Amino acid sequence: MPLRVLIAGGGTGGHVIPALAIARELRDSAGAEVRFVGTARGLETKLVPEAGFRLELIHVGQLKGVSLMTRLRTLGDLPLGILRCMGLLREFKPQVVVGVGGYASGPAMMAAILLGIPTLAFEPNAVPGLANRLVGKRVRAAAVNFQQTTRYFRNAVVTGIPVRKEFFALRPKTSGPLRLLVFGGSQGARVLNEILPKVAGGLLTRFPELEIVHQVGGRNVESSAAAYAASAVSSDRLLVLPYLDAMVDAIDAADLVVCRSGASTVAELAAAGKPSVLVPFAAAADDHQRKNADVLVAAGAASMITEAQLTPERLIAEVSALLEDEAMRLAMGEAARRLAHTDAAGEIARMCLRLAGRA
Numbered sequence: 001m002p003l004r005v006l007i008a009g010g011g012t013g014g015h016v017i018p019a020l021a022i023a024r025e026l027r028d029s030a031g032a033e034v035r036f037v038g039t040a041r042g043l044e045t046k047l048v049p050e051a052g053f054r055l056e057l058i059h060v061g062q063l064k065g066v067s068l069m070t071r072l073r074t075l076g077d078l079p080l081g082i083l084r085c086m087g088l089l090r091e092f093k094p095q096v097v098v099g100v101g102g103y104a105s106g107p108a109m110m111a112a113i114l115l116g117i118p119t120l121a122f123e124p125n126a127v128p129g130l131a132n133r134l135v136g137k138r139v140r141a142a143a144v145n146f147q148q149t150t151r152y153f154r155n156a157v158v159t160g161i162p163v164r165k166e167f168f169a170l171r172p173k174t175s176g177p178l179r180l181l182v183f184g185g186s187q188g189a190r191v192l193n194e195i196l197p198k199v200a201g202g203l204l205t206r207f208p209e210l211e212i213v214h215q216v217g218g219r220n221v222e223s224s225a226a227a228y229a230a231s232a233v234s235s236d237r238l239l240v241l242p243y244l245d246a247m248v249d250a251i252d253a254a255d256l257v258v259c260r261s262g263a264s265t266v267a268e269l270a271a272a273g274k275p276s277v278l279v280p281f282a283a284a285a286d287d288h289q290r291k292n293a294d295v296l297v298a299a300g301a302a303s304m305i306t307e308a309q310l311t312p313e314r315l316i317a318e319v320s321a322l323l324e325d326e327a328m329r330l331a332m333g334e335a336a337r338r339l340a341h342t343d344a345a346g347e348i349a350r351m352c353l354r355l356a357g358r359a
C-alpha cells in the first residue's frame with residue numbers, strides 16, 4: 001500500500017513553496033500519494049494544482065490583523081473546520097499529516113491529533129506562527145530552520161528549508177549582460193516598489209550594460225508603472241513584472257538580487273549561491289525577517305539595509321559597490337552556498353517515513 005501524506009496549510013508563498021518541495025520529494029523518492037488542505041484565499045489554489053497535486057479546501061477565517069468580531073467569528077468557526085478536516089482524514093486515511101503553518105494548518109493538525117494520526121510540523125521562521133505554536137507540543141515531530149526554534153516543539157530537528165532542487169544546480173554567473181533582480185515576497189514589497197523608481201534611472205545611467213528586472217506584486221503593476229513614469233524612468237533595460245513564475249531562471253540570470261528576507265527567499269539565495277542586498281520586512285512578527293537576514297550577513301553572504309536605513313542614496317551606494325565588484329559578488333555567492341541545507345526535503349521526507357513506520 002503506498003504511503004499517503006496530507007500536507008496542511010498555506011496562505012503565502014512562504015508556506016506553500018516549501019510544502020511543494022516536501023510533496024515532490026515524498027512522491028518521487030517514496031512513491032507517496034500526497035494531498036493538500038488549504039483555504040480558498042491562499043496562494044495554494046494556484047500553486048498546488050499547477051504542481052499536479054490535489055487540493056481540498058476548508059473555510060478558516062483570519063486571526064491576525066483583523067477586528068475583534070472577525071477574530072471571535074474565526075474562533076467560533078474553528079470546531080467546524082476541525083470537523084471538516086476529520087472528515088477529510090477519515091476519507092483519505094493518511095499515515096502522516098504535515099502542517100506547514102498558515103490558515104488551514106491549525107484545524108488539520110488538531111484533527112489529526114484527535115484521531116491519533118502522526119503529525120509533523122514544519123516551521124521556517126525563528127519564532128513559530130500561531131498555528132504551529134498552538135500544536136507545537138502535541139505534534140510527534142517537527143522540522144525547523146533555527147536551533148532556537150526547537151524549544152517550541154516536541155522532537156524538533158533542524159533540517160533547514162526545502163527549496164526546489166533546481167536552485168542547487170545553478171553556477172556562479174560570470175557572463176551575459178549585467179542584471180539586477182528586485183523582488184518582494186510572493187506579494188511584492190511596497191518599500192521596494194516606492195524606492196526603485198527613485199534609484200533605477202541613476203543606476204541605468206551609471207551602468208550602461210545594466211538590466212533591471214523588478215517584480216512588484218500582482219496588485220501593484222499599475223501604481224509601479226506610474227511611479228516609474230513620475231520619476232521619468234523609461235528604458236528598454238527595465239522590466240516591471242507582477243510575479244516571477246520562473247524564479248529559478250530569474251535568479252540564475254541575476255548578478256545581484258535586492259529583496260526581502262522571507263524564510264524561503266533566503267534559503268533559495270543560499271542554495272543558488274547568489275549575492276544579495278536584503279531589506280527585511282520590518283513589520284514581520286518578532287522581526288523574524290531581520291533574523292533571517294542576520295544569518296546571511298554574518299556569513300558574508302549578503303548585505304542588509306533595514307527599512308529605517310533605506311534611502312535612495314544608501315541603496316544606490318550598496319548596489320553600485322557590488323555591481324562594480326565581480327570578485328566580491330562571487331565571494332558572497334560562495335559564502336551563501338555554504339549556508340545551504342542541501343537535503344532538507346529529503347530529511348523531512350525521511351522523518352515522514354519514520355512516523356509512518358516505513359523507515
Ligand SMILES: CC(=O)N[C@H]1[C@@H](OP(=O)(O)OP(=O)(O)OC[C@H]2O[C@@H](n3ccc(=O)[nH]c3=O)[C@H](O)[C@@H]2O)O[C@H](CO)[C@@H](O)[C@@H]1O
Nearest residue numbers: 012013014017185186215243244247262263264265281284
Ligand atoms: C510579509 C510576510 O509576512 N512574509 C512572510 C511570508 O513571506 P513570503 O510568502 O514572501 O515568503 P518567502 O520569502 O519565505 O517565500 C517567497 C517564495 O515565493 C517565491 N516567489 C516570490 C516572488 C515571485 O515573484 N515569485 C516567486 O516564486 C520565492 O521564490 C519564494 O519561494 O512567509 C515567510 C515564511 O513563513 C516569512 O518568512 C515571511 O516573513
